[in-house]
Amino acid sequence: MNPRPFRFALLLAAMAWLGSPAALAEAELQVVTEELPPFNMTVDGHMTGLGTELVEAVLKEAGVTASIQSMPWARAYDLALHDENVLIYSMARIPEREPQFQWIGSISPTRWYLYSLAGHNIPLTRLDDAKRYQIGVVKQDASELYLSGHGFRIGENLQSSNRRELNYEKLKSGHVDLWIANEVNATWLVRQAGDDPARTLVKALPLPDLGGATGLFMAVSLKTSPEMVARLREALQRLQDNGSYAAIARKWM
Numbered sequence: 001m002n003p004r005p006f007r008f009a010l011l012l013a014a015m016a017w018l019g020s021p022a023a024l025a026e027a028e029l030q031v032v033t034e035e036l037p038p039f040n041m042t043v044d045g046h047m048t049g050l051g052t053e054l055v056e057a058v059l060k061e062a063g064v065t066a067s068i069q070s071m072p073w074a075r076a077y078d079l080a081l082h083d084e085n086v087l088i089y090s091m092a093r094i095p096e097r098e099p100q101f102q103w104i105g106s107i108s109p110t111r112w113y114l115y116s117l118a119g120h121n122i123p124l125t126r127l128d129d130a131k132r133y134q135i136g137v138v139k140q141d142a143s144e145l146y147l148s149g150h151g152f153r154i155g156e157n158l159q160s161s162n163r164r165e166l167n168y169e170k171l172k173s174g175h176v177d178l179w180i181a182n183e184v185n186a187t188w189l190v191r192q193a194g195d196d197p198a199r200t201l202v203k204a205l206p207l208p209d210l211g212g213a214t215g216l217f218m219a220v221s222l223k224t225s226p227e228m229v230a231r232l233r234e235a236l237q238r239l240q241d242n243g244s245y246a247a248i249a250r251k252w253m
Contacts, residue, residue: 029066029228031055031087032076036164037188038252039090039107039216042070050252051090051107055218057244058104062235064228072162074140084223087232090216092142092182096149101219102229105236108249109215110182112143114205117171122178124205131157133177136167143180146210165189178204182211184253 033040039051047068059066066087069076080088081100090107091097114130116122124130127150135152137144139160152158159176161167168189170176179186190197218236220229239245 029059029064029085029087029224030079030083031059031066031068031089032079033068033070033089034073034076035070036090036185037192038184040070050249051216051218053248053252054107054239054245055087055089057239057248058218058232058235061239062231064231073138074162077140080219080221083221085228086221086224087218088220089218091219092211093214093217093219094142094146094210096145097142100222102222102224104218104220104229104232105240106214107216107218108184108253110184110211112180112182112207112210113186113203114207115171115179115181115186116177116202116204118200118202120177121202122204127205127207130178130205133157134159134175135178135180136161136170136176137180138162138164138167142210146207147180165193168193180207182216 033047033051033055035041036049036051038049040047040049041052042048047070052068055068076088077091080086087104088101091101092110093103093106114124114135122133131152135147135158137147137158137160139162144154144158144160147158148154154160159167159170161170164181164185167176167179167181168186171179172193181189186201187197190200218232220232236245
């Protein structure tokens, strides 16, 4: 028997299996996120939140088994930028990031603001007015990238933290004058601190070109296989079509 046709047949079979649902289901997918309540957060040692439930539903629908790791955003972002088979959420889809990831789909629309503390009036009519003040941002977050892209500088008028709640603490203590955050997360953090957002925060300047209608997304690294990307996108589409996606969103929003 000529071994060459046999080996070629084995190769074809292996290639077909690698693209099969079973192979994709067994492919190692690393899922990373940060503490961004109520989208992703650790409660009693378990990851939960709107974004987490949506990602878990997509993974289940796609037949992909993966654990979710919560870590500082800068670390999660770096992994998704450079490693293979990494899914990251909940991430603002901004122009600077567009070519850096393969986008799976939306988690939630968001509205972003520069916040000041009630009783500390900061008159802002345009973004450049904020350059005179100290602003709390999150390292490698959309807020930091957005402001850096508009001429703000770390250590000059931007103070970067690894945890979002630190920026609200800095705002209250006077270590920063302004805090940039999405409205849902800001409201959640202020309430968790025992304060009333309506009485504590002032929306000093809306930032409609940051996030906006596109909002927060789930995305995968560029080194993730096209088959996996298609499988995740198709799973999300099915959840949107059958109403599961909307049901999860209503539960949290």
